[in-house]
Amino acid sequence: MELLEPDLFGGLTKNITAEMISKDKKKDKYIDDTDAPVSKRHKVHKSLGSEYKLIKKIGSGAFGEVFVVKDRRDDQYYACKAQKVEESGGATLLFPEAKYLIRCAGDCIPRVKDYIQGTNYHILIMELLGPNLENLFKYCERKFSLKTILMIAIQTLMRINYLHSKLVIHKDIKPENFVVGYGSNEKRIYLVDFGLAGDFRSPRDGKHIELQKRKSLCGTARYASINTHEGHNQSRRDDLESLGYVLIYFLLGKLPWQGFDTKEKKDKYKKIEKSKKTANLEKLLEKYPQVFLKYLNYTKNLGFEDRPCTRDLIKLFQKEMHLREMENDGNFDWVLKRAKQVPGKRQ
Ligand SMILES: Nc1ncnc2c1ncn2[C@@H]1O[C@H](COP(=O)(O)OP(=O)(O)O)[C@@H](O)[C@H]1O
Numbered sequence: 348m349e350l351l352e353p354d355l356f357g358g359l360t361k362n363i364t365a366e367m368i369s370k371d372k373k374k375d376k377y378i379d380d381t382d383a384p385v386s387k388r389h390k391v392h393k394s395l396g397s398e399y400k401l402i403k404k405i406g407s408g409a410f411g412e413v414f415v416v417k418d419r420r421d422d423q424y425y426a427c428k429a430q431k432v433e434e435s436g437g438a439t440l441l442f443p444e445a446k447y448l449i450r451c452a453g454d455c456i457p458r459v460k461d462y463i464q465g466t467n468y469h470i471l472i473m474e475l476l477g478p479n480l481e482n483l484f485k486y487c488e489r490k491f492s493l494k495t496i497l498m499i500a501i502q503t504l505m506r507i508n509y510l511h512s513k514l515v516i517h518k519d520i521k522p523e524n525f526v527v528g529y530g531s532n533e534k535r536i537y538l539v540d541f542g543l544a545g546d547f548r549s550p551r552d553g554k555h556i557e558l559q560k561r562k563s564l565c566g567t568a569r570y571a572s573i574n575t576h577e578g579h580n581q582s583r584r585d586d587l588e589s590l591g592y593v594l595i596y597f598l599l600g601k602l603p604w605q606g607f608d609t610k611e612k613k614d615k616y617k618k619i620e621k622s623k624k625t626a627n628l629e630k631l632l633e634k635y636p637q638v639f640l641k642y643l644n645y646t647k648n649l650g651f652e653d654r655p656c657t658r659d660l661i662k663l664f665q666k667e668m669h670l671r672e673m674e675n676d677g678n679f680d681w682v683l684k685r686a687k688q689v690p691g692k693r694q
């Protein structure tokens with residue numbers, strides 16, 4: 348029965364997974380994890396109950412572990428995000444996450460199926476999706492073509508624009524939190540991980556949240572906006588600035604503020620902040636289309652309550668593709684690589 352169980356891309360042949368694992372064994376925990384059996388003693392089993400069968404672990408982040416599960420009632424596969432209860436003293440970030448996912452339900456946001464409050468774990472059962480953009484970057488030997496990066500920019504901006512239209516900000520935009528669809532949906536990029544999401548307007552009276560200072564860093568330092576480093580609470584502008592750093596990361600393969608080694612986390616964050624503030628973006632991006640620099644300068648100059656012109660930004664990237672006679676056809680580098688490796692797979 349093993350062949351029927353989904354792997355990383357969903358329905359992908361076994362040998363590709365094996366190849367990916369042997370290449371990336373040490374570097375890529377996620378891919379390594381995909382074939383790791385979940386111990387029968389793992390407490391998630393207990394909290395899941397008898398309706399779901401735990402298949403394997405597919406991801407983990409700062410807050411939870413993500414598994415593939417099979418619903419015994421309909422024989423369908425789902426993703427299950429589990430969060431230990433003790434770690435946060437009875438409450439978890441998973442419940443607000445589920446609420447935001449439901450509120451923002453729509454195209455390319457994972458559908459919520461169930462929420463289980465076990466004694467040891469809280470569990471969110473949702474639509475099963477494919478690998479994240481960081482895994483796919485590794486799969487493509489940490490090189491994305493310009494066409495792939497422009498298509499990523501367009502789709503990820505569409506997701507953020509959609510989220511903002513629901514009056515919600517994500518607050519942790521990074522490659523790991525964008526995943527492609529499962530199986531044949533690998534041309535669609537989804538936004539996941541609403542663990543830090545929040546309102547930028549009150550759902551009651553529509554008033555914009557107030558600027559606060561001296562907050563501790565929320566999100567991921569590598570992609571955090573400069574204002575977030577400075578302790579300001581986040582608003583729409585920060586989602587967009589973080590996306591700018593994601594795009595530079597894909598263009599350059601590495602951000603200038605990566606790899607700082609300090610004993611204290613605080614010192615590391617300070618170094619990252621300084622490097623971000625002093626980075627010569629013009630020089631760093633001189634070899635690349637100006638649209639990326641333009642994007643970043645625009646987002647960095649937005650005010651706390653400003654409504655970003657995200658549609659215009661999308662148009663800028665679309666125009667760049669058009670000028671270069673590139674078709675926005677969803678044939679990302681990973682789609683092409685996989686088509687080559689899986690005989691008979693159509694694009
Ligand atoms: N619905 C899903 N389907 C498939 N993989 C998922 C799904 N949700 C999350 N993942 C994977 O699990 C990883 C961790 O999940 P995430 O929600 O980001 O947890 P954390 O809050 O701990 O960062 C993600 O980076 C992604 O690769």
Ligand SMILES: [Mg+2]
Pocket residue numbers: 408409523524540
């Ligand atoms: Mg995450």
